[in-house]
Amino acid sequence: MNGSESIFDLVQSHRVTAAIYAAAKLDLAEAIGDDAKSMAELARLVSADESALRRLLVALTTIGVCNRAGGDRFTITDLGRQLDRNANPSFKDWVLFEGEVLVRSWSGLVDSVRSGKTATEMRGEGHDRYAVMGSSPELVARFNAAMVSLTRSLVPKIVQAYDFSTARVVMDLGGGSGELIAGVLLHNPYLTGIACDLARCEKEARAHFNRVGIADRCRFVAGDFFEAVPSGADTILMKSILHNWRDDRSQIILRKCRDALPVGGKLIIVERIMPELPTTAAQHRERAMSDLNMLREPGGLERTEAQYRTLAEAAGFTFAGLSSAGSFSLIQFDKITN
Structure with a gap:
């Protein structure tokens, strides 16, 4: 060619x-x-x-x-x-989200490259795309369904990549409708769980916990992780959270996590990791394109392993390990001291 x-x-x-x-x-x-x-x-x-x-x-x-x-x-x-929505795996909801939301957003990429601003910022609607999204129930539903389809495909990889045997209470911070925490609890029947997200996610999360039979082992706590992270868990999971936010906002989230964990507590960050020197490899291209997606909305970035370690260590965590879960990685940190 x-x-x-x-x-x-x-x-x-x-x-x-x-x-x-x-x-x-x-x-x-x-x-x-x-x-x-x-x-x-x-x-x-x-x-x-x-x-x-x-x-x-x-x-x-x-x-x-x-x-x-x-x-x-x-x-x-x-x-x-x-x-097919009934297939396993099914990415129909992600395709609909891509076609109806992301394609429209990407049309303004040049503007974001020139200005360094997100689409929400350029519309004069503030810095928090998720707060703006909350005013559109249809958009929230489309976004949540897309996230469920992606997370559902990752759950088997995550539970294979990390040994939860030392955990007792696991919290999925920013857990949406509870797909990830439900998968972790179903695979580890001795665990109890907490899903923490905005109040608009509670009804769907509780319905999911009832549907899969873990309502007696998992509770939903409504909250904003910029304000506080609820205590009670010895392990905190965050999937596709930090990549949404710039470093200053990510630092706030990480410090709230540290405040919520006991000494010896674990933080597991589940994200795509950017290579230090991206090539034309398909996986590198996927991560670079996701990074541009973060530039356009909501303003975060895909980070290298070194960048994630720097962020978490600045918030008081100690690096504990790295494992692969398909195209995502689990970056593990410990809280050593108060």
Whole structure:
């Protein structure tokens, strides 16, 4: 592939995003199901124009989402099945969030690079994107569903990457609807848990705890980690929290965590770690693009291991280890003294 073809392929990648989003929005994976479907049947099931839908499906075959099964019939692939909400894993909610929220946000990337400001800041709405988001229940629901789909895929990796046998009470700080803490408790039946997040997450979290059978071992505490972190846990988990915030705000969170933990308590930070010298490797590209996403909203950054260690040690923690959980890492710290 020559230089011009490479640039054309890269710059048109937003079209792939749009096609995958369209498939998710039209519920194509659910409509196709386990058996090949004719164009006429699919058009009826998803309420689409038959000719236009055929063109979308042809495009989706070129990226491996579906296959042509002879004639005018199509099947879903294992990749495409991840757009089915009932699949395991399912990333449908993440795809919908990407297509409806993040694509729009990224259109202003040049403005953020020029100004160093987030989209929220440039709209004059303050520095806290999550506070602004709270005024839109639909956006909160879309965001929470996307986070659940990502976290659900990570839980098996996290519980394999860290030995919770010395813990007794684990808190998921910024735990949203409770997907991570529920997974940890289900894998470790001797543990009790706390999910701490804004009050708007409580109803969904409690419903989830009841649904998976841990309501007697896990409670929800409404709170703002910039104000205080509740005591009572010997281990605090934070997944995809610190990367949302600049260093000064991250320091506040870390100091609140230290105040809440007993001597000997553990802090586990679950984040993507930026390499010191990123290359063209796919995993490096994923982290660099996530870093740009943080620049645009909500204003944080993806950090290197050294940066996370510096942040946590400045807040009074001692580095205790690092383990891998797929594309994420668990950076472990101890509270040694008061």
